[in-house]
Amino acid sequence: MTTPSKLALVPFVSVDNMMKLVNKIGPAPMIAEIADYIETDFKRWELFDKTPRVAAHSDEGVIELMPTSDGESYGFKYVNGHPANMARGFQTVTAFGVLARVDNGYPVLLSEMTILTAxxxxxxxxxxxxxxxxxxxxxxxxxGNGAQCEFQALAFQTIVGIDTVRLYDIDPEATAKAARNLATTGLNVISCTSPEEAVAGAQIITTCTADKQCATILTDNMVGAGVHINAIGGDCPGKTELHRDILLRSDIFVEYPPQTRIEGEIQQLDEDHPVTELWRVMTGQAEGRRDAQQITLFDSVGFATEDFSALRYIRDQLATHDTFIELDMLADPDDPRDLFGMVARAAS
Amino acid sequence: MTTPSKLALVPFVSVDNMMKLVNKIGPAPMIAEIADYIETDFKRWELFDKTPRVAAHSDEGVIELMPTSDGESYGFKYVNGHPANMARGFQTVTAFGVLARVDNGYPVLLSEMTILTAxxxxxxxxxxxxxxxxxxxxxxxxxGNGAQCEFQALAFQTIVGIDTVRLYDIDPEATAKAARNLATTGLNVISCTSPEEAVAGAQIITTCTADKQCATILTDNMVGAGVHINAIGGDCPGKTELHRDILLRSDIFVEYPPQTRIEGEIQQLDEDHPVTELWRVMTGQAEGRRDAQQITLFDSVGFATEDFSALRYIRDQLATHDTFIELDMLADPDDPRDLFGMVARAAS
Structure with missing residues (x-):
């Protein structure tokens, strides 16, 4: 084997190494640290090169590329969404991502992103x-007590300070699985048998279901004054979770309006329905929650900058954690013009 | 380490393994076999999901994602173009790519594509x-006797049947490098000291230079009747190689007009200047060369389907060549809904 130059090597974080990293840092602290990176990037929002994701739709699902750049680093995520996968023993969503240098275009990180996206x-x-x-x-x-559920519960415990989660899923086995996984977190976990029971007394409602269709997970009468709704599952055209009337009673907050109007809950509303961009709230240019009676709705679809922040975080961890291997992904001949000679010399 | 399931593994072809594969098959036969895959895909052009590449431009260069799909497989290439890289000891262009299944979204190949793109x-x-x-x-x-030069010469020897190449580069060292590398190919290699000398007696003129600017590598009086011009280097906005008058005398053939009009030589022409799509020529729906006097021009910018064909070819080689390793890139818990439990169990 020809020894590749250092320039040819790209650190790769496999699923196994990502799990090692999560367990070394701890899932809750890691989520909190990633949230700091995400907040930092939302606060410098105007720097970013933002494009709606590039989606390839098929009958079975969608494959998307989500690129962005802050001018110094460039990142993209490959992610699929195939609702029928679960029944066939595949993950509904799998993902990987790359971070690269803008000044020379060389990748500096390849990482699994199924776990990282969660x-x-x-x-x-x-x-x-x-x-x-x-x-x-x-x-x-x-x-919705699928793959996202426990990560959400831990994040809200660590960052928001909740002490109780009320679980509901159309499949009781999913609820039982989530309850088992959350048993040692210190959260008070209550398994419910209907969405109505789940929302009783909740100040925050998180919806995270996976059907690729317009569903009504929450109806209007289930949402009382003062509640914050965290709507995760409505994230592609034709896939929504909330009744339109809830949207009309809520103040709606979004990541990037051009993408959310296509993919989010607000695809049910007029194109000019007022929404507030999160970066404006985080930089103090727009108001967040005004009063205790207001219904707030985060119409979450997931934006490329969040993946970028997460990849930045992982890259920074590699300085102190050896949870990666190096792949020779980049051809790097001694003379950049002599690619052919490099290949020919490798034969001997 | 937790043993990942087979579903989690994606074959990865490193630079080292790509060089091994090229040397096992032989560069000339491999180029000819890839050409067959490319021709097959051009002939079923209408099947493909085609979008212009997604480009992130900066002062130093460009990073692009080039996705496409034939409905069964999905592929994309990551590629950068940084003209200043060579002077800094980096490759002007590096690339890698992914092939995936459309029906479940799972990647089936990750490959270096710097060599494969050449x-x-x-x-x-x-x-x-x-x-x-x-x-x-x-x-x-x-x-232009840079990284592409020898691959072009070999391809034209094998597929078109040329027996002589006349080399010219503004840097005589590049010409010397190419002449050395081509010495054992059986081609008659003539090193020239001016572009005028290089084109003398040539029936085919290939231009492949790397400056990110509008250059005039070929002037009008250098191109005689009956010549075929293979223009490789003019491949992004503001980067062209041919004088406009040559274009006006030529019949112009392109891969995908919406992309070529932005990136190719024809960015110098009116938006409605007639061009012929290659897939129409290959399927017999349009005429190629009509007569011996006609000047034909392939305004090449490189299209996503060509990368797709090349990735398909590499994937098919892996059945008989062990030039790959398997990476656990995809999280694949026993229960797809239990991503959290998989991470937690990896700790013990």
Whole structure:
């Protein structure tokens, strides 16, 4: 084997190494640290090169590329969403991502992002709730107890300070799985048998279901005054979770309006329905929660900058954690013009 | 370490393994085989989901994502173009790519594509020349003797049947490098000291220079009747190689007009200037070369389907060549809903 130059090597964080990293740092502290990176990047929002994701839709699902750049680093995520996968023993969502240098275009990190996306989605939700949830919120209803559920619960415990989650899923086995996983977190976990039961007494309602269709997970009468809704699952065209009437009673907060109007709950509303951009709230240019009666809604679809923040975080961890291997992904001949000679010399 | 399931593993072809594969198959046969895959895909052009590449431009260069799909497989390439890199000891262009299944969104191949792009670009050029170059063409001028040069020469020898290359570069060391690398190919290699000398007697002129600016590598009086021009280097906005008058005398053939009008030589022409799509020539719906006097021009910018074809080819080689390793890139818990439990169990 020809020894590749250092320039040819890209650190790669596998699923196994990502799990090691999560367990070394601890899932809750790691989510909180990622939330800090996400908040930092939301606060310098105007720096970012923002484009709606590039989606390839098929009957079975969607494959998306989500690129962004802050002018110094460039990142993108590859992510699929295939609702029928679960029944076939595959993950509904899998993902990986790359961070690169803008000045020379060389990748500096390749990372699994299935686990990392779960962490950054939970981190974003809880970060946003820090600005929007009612003061002193202690109880969260969690409707949809799939792969995201426990990460959300931990994030809200660590960042928002909730002490109780009320779980509901159409499949009781999913609820039982989540309850088991959350048993040692210190959270008071209550398994419910209907969405109505789950939302009783909750100051925060998180919806996170996976059907690729317009569903009504929450109806209007289930949402009382003062509640913060964290709507995760409505994240592509034709996929929504909330009844339109709830949207009309809520103040709606979004990541990036051009993307959310296509993919989020607000695809049900007129194109000019007022929404508030989160970066404006985080930089103090717009108001978050005004009063205790207001219903706030985070219409979450997941934006490229959040993946970028998460990749930045992982790259920074590699200085102190050896949870990676190096891949020779980049051809790096001694003479950049002599790619052919490099290949030919490798034969001998 | 937790043993990942087979579903979590993605074959990865490193630079080292790509070089091994090229040397096992042989560069010339490999280029010819890739050309067959590219031709197959051009012939089923209408099946493909085509979008112009997604580009992030900066002062130093560009980073691009080039996705496409034939409905069964999905592929994309990450590629950078940084003209200043060479002077700093980096490659001007580096690339990697991914092939995935459309039905479940799972990647099935991650591959270096710096070398593979050189192979597919040469394969495409020679494939196109098979349809457009004058009958019995034996002599090619090769202006620009950088990383692409030798691959182009080999491709035209193997697929078109040339026996002579006339090399020219503004840097004589680049020409010397190319002449050395081509010494054992059986080609008659002539090093020239001016572009005028290089084009003398050539039936095919290939231009492949790397400056990110509007240059005039070929002036009008250098191009005689009956010549086929293979213009590789003009491939992004503001980067062209040919004088406009040459374009006006030529019949112009392109990969995908919406992309070529932005990135190719024809960015110098009116938006409605007639061009012929290559897939129409290959399927017999449009004429290629009509007569011996006609000047034909392939305004090459590189299209996503060519990378897709090249990735398909590499994937198919992995059945008989062990030039890959498997990476656990995809989280694959026993219960797809239990991502959190998988991470937690990895700790013990």
């Amino acid at each position: 962490l950054r989605t939970a981190a974003t939700s809880a970060l946003v709730a820090k600005y929007l949830a009612p003061k002193g919120a202690k109880v969260m209803a969690m409707i | 192979l597919r670009t040469a394969a495409t050029s020679a494939l196109v020349a098979k349809y457009l170059a004058p009958k019995g063409a034996k002599v090619m001028a090769m202006i």
